[in-house]
Amino acid sequence: MDATQSDTFFSMQNDPAEYLTDAAQRMVLYWDAMRQRGNQYLEHMAQLAPHVLQFDYELIMSGKDLPQPVNYGLVKIIPPEGTMVDETRRPFVVIDPRAGHGPGIGGFKADSEIGVALKAGHPCYFIGFLPMPEKGQTIETVMKAEAAFLERVIERHPEAAGRPVLIGNCQAGWAVMMLAATHPHLCGPIISAGAPLSYWAGVRGKNPMRYSGGLLGGSWLTALTSDLGNGLFDGAWLVQNFEGQNPANTLWSKQYNLYSKIDTEVPRYLGFERWWGGHVLLNDEEIQYIVDNLFVGNKLSTAGILSEEGVQIDLRTIRSPIICFCSKGDNITPPQQALGWIPDLYESVEDIVAAGQTIVYAVHEHIGHLGIFVAGSIATKEHQEFAHNIDFIDCLPPGLYEAVIEEVGSDAANPDLINADHISRFEARTPDDIRAMGGNTPEDERCFAAAERLSEVNLGLYRTLWQPFIRALGNDETAEWMRRMHPLRSGYEIFSDRNPLMAPLESAAKTVRENRKPVKTENVFWQWQSVFSDGIEESLDIYRQTIEDLSEKMFFGLYENPITQAMLGLRSSDDPIRPSPGHDPLHLAYVERRMEELRTSMDQGGPREAVIRSIIYIRMPDNAPDERGFAMLNRIQKLYASDITLDELKTLIREQLFMLLLDENRALETIPGLLKGYEDKGPQLLTLVQQVVTAKGALTKPLEKRLASVEKLFVSKKKK
Structure with a gap:
């Protein structure tokens, strides 16, 4: 056996001891973190106004x-x-x-x-x-x-x-x-x-x-949960729904991440759990x-x-x-x-x-x-x-x-x-x-509409047959006991210092930190641990995907059935299940009135309207304004000590856009009239337009053509 082989052999011999020492220390530190989490939960929930704001x-x-x-x-x-x-x-x-x-x-x-x-x-x-x-x-x-x-x-x-x-x-x-x-x-x-x-x-x-609503028969279960809480719904049930969407993270990854990074991860983990458990x-x-x-x-x-x-x-x-x-x-x-x-x-x-x-x-x-x-x-x-x-x-x-x-x-x-x-x-x-991102077909919409109808039926049945009985049994003491027994709430409390079995952990964790010997990531057993963790996570993802596929098939299998839909009062027609609410006649009348007002006011205003209208006209085909144009507009506004407010600027931009959309040719033809009396400032105002429209970068050929047509409008009066 040469020296290299000997070093490799002894390194392999030391791998198990190093890994087991590290694993034992990590386990102690991990459970101490759980103890801290439980104590933090009790302290947090005892506050009058618990929150996680990090600002005064x-x-x-x-x-x-x-x-x-x-x-x-x-x-x-x-x-x-x-x-x-x-x-x-x-x-x-x-x-x-x-x-x-x-x-x-x-x-x-x-x-x-x-x-x-x-x-x-x-x-x-x-x-x-x-x-x-x-x-x-x-x-x-x-x-x-x-x-x-x-x-x-x-x-x-x-x-x-x-x-x-x-x-x-x-x-x-x-x-x-x-x-x-x-x-x-x-x-x-x-x-x-x-x-x-x-x-x-x-x-x-x-x-x-x-x-989930359709598979559970609708919102009757929400009413039942609230009645068992004596008129209060425990938010822990909502959190549990969130956690159920990603069992790999809930059951393994989140905790393994803490365990594998126990020397650095505890503060971040506890900070998040302070909110997640509140x-x-x-x-x-x-x-x-x-x-x-x-x-x-x-x-x-x-x-x-x-x-x-x-x-x-x-x-x-x-x-x-x-x-x-x-x-x-x-x-x-x-x-x-x-x-x-x-x-x-x-x-x-x-x-x-x-x-x-x-x-x-x-x-x-x-x-x-x-x-x-x-x-x-x-x-x-x-x-x-x-x-x-x-x-x-x-x-x-x-x-x-x-x-x-x-x-x-x-x-x-x-x-x-x-x-x-x-x-x-x-x-x-x-x-x-x-x-184009994807969505429901009309047939899918009918399935969800059927689930809504079933929810209304089941909720009505529950309120008629069972709710009086459930409410008669409820009281504040049993409701509080049920909340404390919720798996998410008890999962925090059971690992706190209220549990006598957790008492030795604080001193044990202190001793471990003083004698900490983390294993190198090159250790073969550490690498096997990572592979094992990846396998568990992948298995849980497969489980999640299987459950999700089964849930989808069950949902559509139940609610796509034409007999189910007929029993729930859905007509077998092509009418949309959720028709658009339509247009408000008053709003339509208002729009028509405003359009007429804008048509008659195209020639009203001054240089400000001319500049804004020109900028919008030039950049309209681009359809992608960015922050530089607005920043340049603000800079110009401050330079010329303009007293226009943000709301006035917003209104001005909208009005000038609508004028261009209503009648682009007339909106352009009236620009020289807006500059009447300011002909000597035409080149200066045109420079402002050019600065704003080119703030994003060089103009394309179509935009250059639009700029050229605007330039003629700004200098035409001066030449006469």
């Missing part, structure tokens, strides 16, 4: 003091030391989902939605909630409370350029959209992140969570409203919900720009659910323009559901770009756009007009681009 704040308004009390509150985020905030800029208001967890995930760390808004210089507010709802609290009373909060924010910033920006994460996304539809005058741009706005939408073979409660009226109207019923995306006052909640009445951010890697809210409301409400982009809406969407390629609002990479790219360009987005003409965010290249034109390492452009799209 001051309470501005409590929902408990409103005429219809709710468990929500408004706080002002105190900027960290060194962060400069301009109180005259439009404020950001972040609202977290009340989907089982407690509040704060939008400000979970420095690189977060709140963090990037503060770094962009905006004052920031946060709307959070307490674990226990107020008696009689409903979704609509929460909406009214949030409207009152926004009124207070607006009062505190009278000089702000525009209404507050609203960020709604996950379940808060649809809540913000409903708020904006019922209180449009209070809302600025809306960022809906990972929000299920069209819950039936999807494609076969992927993300089958939308089938379960909250909902009133039975709240959760029933959500399930019946938004999930099983899917009524929001076709204006099928009526408020308590009988007002139709129609997303087309939102007057603020809407930014929908979603991801192909999101198995909770896939892009079809986040964006399906657009083709549900609008047949064409002309309908969107006629409604005066500006809709922007961004689709990430792979980030998961939680990553949409917690990942640092998302915060420093997408959310940062949204924050930096929010005024630009507010001034985008009506239409549908896709936000394309790219890294700034070394050859980028006018880099001084770009705020960060990325640049955003907004490419014009149509509802057909949303449809």
Whole structure:
């Protein structure tokens, strides 16, 4: 045996001992982390207002003091030391989902939605909630409370350029959209992140969570769970639904990641678990409203919900720009659910323009559901770009756009007009681009409609036959006992210091850290462990895929049956199951009146209208404005001390676009009239136009031709 073979032999001999020592130490440290997690859970839930905000704040308004009390509150985020905030800029208001967890995930760390808004210089507010709802609290009373909060924010910033920006994460996304539809005058741009706005939408073979309501027989189980909770629904059940979507992560990967990286992973793991385990409660009226109207019923995306006052909640009445951010890697809210409301409400982009809406969407390629609002990479790219360009987005003409965010290249034109390492452009799209992502066939829609009908039947039967009996047995003591026995809640408590068996772990972990001997990753047994872990994860993924395939087959096998559909009252016709809500005659009359007003006012205005109209005309074929043009426009505005406000600029851009769409030739012909009296400034004004339209880079031939035609309009008067 030579020296090399001897070294290899003895290395192999030492591999088992080194690995076993490391494995034993890791096991002790892992269970100590579980003990810390349990203690953290007990400490967190004992707080009066548990949250995971990493920013200091001051309470501005409590929902408990409103005429219809709710468990929500408004706080002002105190900027960290060194962060400069301009109180005259439009404020950001972040609202977290009340989907089982407690509040704060939008400000979970420095690189977060709140963090990037503060770094962009905006004052920031946060709307959070307490674990226990107020008696009689409903979704609509929460909406009214949030409207009152926004009124207070607006009062505190009278000089702000525009209404507050609203960020709604996950379940808060649809809540913000409903708020904006019922209180449009209070809302600025809306960022809906990972929000299920069209819950039936999807494609076969992927993300089958939308089938769960039909497979469980509808929302009767929601009512039963609330009755067993004595009128309260435990959010831990919602969290368990989320975890069930990815058993490989829930049952293995998350815990193995902690075990394999035990020397570095504990702080991050405990930080996340502090939020993930902070379960909250909902009133039975709240959760029933959500399930019946938004999930099983899917009524929001076709204006099928009526408020308590009988007002139709129609997303087309939102007057603020809407930014929908979603991801192909999101198995909770896939892009079809986040964006399906657009083709549900609008047949064409002309309908969107006629409604005066500006809709922007961004689709990430792979980030998961939680990553949409917690990942640092998302915060420093997408959310940062949204924050930096929010005024630009507010001034985008009506239409549908896709936000394309790219890294700034070394050859980028006018880099001084770009705020960060990325640049955003907004490419014009149509509802057909949303449809091309995949969706339901008319036959699929009938299946979901049948599931909704069955839900109504089963809920009615439950309320008639069983609910009185269940409610008679319920009381606060049994409800609290059932909540504590929930697997997710007890899983935290059982590994805390309340369990005497966990007592020796603290001192044992301290000894291990003092004598830590981590194994090298080259160790063959460590490598085998990694292979074993990969095998378990792959097996669980196969199990998940099998269950998902079976669920889909069961759903369509049951609800595609024409006899089932007939028994549930669905007609065998080609009529759409969810017809578009149609156009409001009053709105159509308003549009016609405004069109006539715009036609007659094309020759009214001055140099400002001429410049904006020319810029829009030149860049219209491009259909992809980016931030540099708006930045140049702002720079010119400041240079010439223009007193135009953001709202006035937004209105001006929209009016000039509509004029060009109504009658492009006449809109151009009237430009010289707008310059009457300013002929001597024609070249100077033309230079402004050229600076803005070329801010993105050199013009293409068609755009150069348009610029040349505009140049003639600006100099013609001077030559005479």
